[in-house]
Amino acid sequence: MSAAAPTLDPACFNFLSEFVRTKSAIVLEPNKAYLLESRLMPVARQNGLTSLPELVAQLQRPGSQALGRQVVDAMTTNETSFYRDIHPFDALKQHILPELLRNRHKERSLHIWSNACSSGQEVYSIAMLLREHFPELASWKVRLIASDLSSAILEKAKAGVFNQTEVNRGLPMQLLLKYFTRNGLQWQVNAEIRNSVEFMECNLIQNWPTQLPKMDIIFLRNVLIYFDPATKTTVLNKASSLLRPDGYLFLGGAESTMNLAVALDREVIGKATCYRPHK
Numbered sequence: 001m002s003a004a005a006p007t008l009d010p011a012c013f014n015f016l017s018e019f020v021r022t023k024s025a026i027v028l029e030p031n032k033a034y035l036l037e038s039r040l041m042p043v044a045r046q047n048g049l050t051s052l053p054e055l056v057a058q059l060q061r062p063g064s065q066a067l068g069r070q071v072v073d074a075m076t077t078n079e080t081s082f083y084r085d086i087h088p089f090d091a092l093k094q095h096i097l098p099e100l101l102r103n104r105h106k107e108r109s110l111h112i113w114s115n116a117c118s119s120g121q122e123v124y125s126i127a128m129l130l131r132e133h134f135p136e137l138a139s140w141k142v143r144l145i146a147s148d149l150s151s152a153i154l155e156k157a158k159a160g161v162f163n164q165t166e167v168n169r170g171l172p173m174q175l176l177l178k179y180f181t182r183n184g185l186q187w188q189v190n191a192e193i194r195n196s197v198e199f200m201e202c203n204l205i206q207n208w209p210t211q212l213p214k215m216d217i218i219f220l221r222n223v224l225i226y227f228d229p230a231t232k233t234t235v236l237n238k239a240s241s242l243l244r245p246d247g248y249l250f251l252g253g254a255e256s257t258m259n260l261a262v263a264l265d266r267e268v269i270g271k272a273t274c275y276r277p278h279k
């Protein structure tokens with residue numbers, strides 16, 4: 001007979017899930033105890049600890065901020081891919097960017113934010129789309145900003161180095177050959193594309209970087225699903241107030257503003273759903 005799987009004691013689960021929720025807004029229901037164990041035991045071991053109760057004790061000691069960041073980083077889900085859920089990118093190309101280029105032809109500036117950008121596939125997808133289809137933007141002041149809570153994942157995003165599996169997910173071959181350089185088993189996004197992106201840390205539930213300009217387009221995809229409704233509402237209203245009146249916001253395919261008191265209207269463009277500030 002096999003031994004029963006070890007279970008995380010409730011006090012330990014409660015401390016860790018509350019710690020992660022306070023630092024990131026990520027909600028971990030009790031049925032996610034296995035996730036907590038499988039992701040945090042490696043963090044414990046890397047820090048010379050042998051169990052989660054020891055990790056909890058360490059987190060409660062003064063000066064444990066770096067360990068706290070590792071714990072939160074480990075509990076983030078970084079799943080992403082190039083041109084994920086293609087429809088928002090089609091809407092950008094066919095409708096939104098042509099319209100914004102007309103609306104901004106005098107000021108000749110455009111601000112796009114890929115929020116919760118994970119390892120960068122989303123922002124690099126946008127950067128390549130701009131290069132491919134809107135060459136006139138080369139003479140505009142374009143700020144393409146990408147942010148995430150996790151400094152570890154931001155480092156990967158900045159490096160722009162992807163393995164074969166990652167480039168096989170959603171990236172058309174002609175774009176791979178045009179914008180990436182092969183280095184052994186890895187592919188790196190060319191410097192021109194990398195340098196077109198400003199990477200910065202931003203925790204959605206803390207103060208947002210003061211250098212953020214008013215945005216024309218915000219991608220806020222596949223992160224609100226981890227938050228409770230009150231936090232979703234707060235973050236969406238903050239994002240909405242950062243949008244220009246004729247700007248656009250995208251959420252992930254499984255996300256919506258339904259039942260949330262937010263100042264945004266839903267609009268369907270082709271097969272994409274986007275959200276715009278109340279008129």
Ligand SMILES: C[S@@+](CC[C@H](N)C(=O)[O-])C[C@H]1O[C@@H](n2cnc3c(N)ncnc32)[C@H](O)[C@@H]1O
Nearest residue numbers: 024076079080116118149150203204221222223
């Ligand atoms: C599933 S990925 C989404 C990546 C990309 N936006 C996409 O849709 O493909 C979720 C990202 O949200 C980030 N995240 C989680 N909580 C966050 C918070 N409070 N503030 C900012 N980013 C957060 C995680 O670090 C992770 O990289």
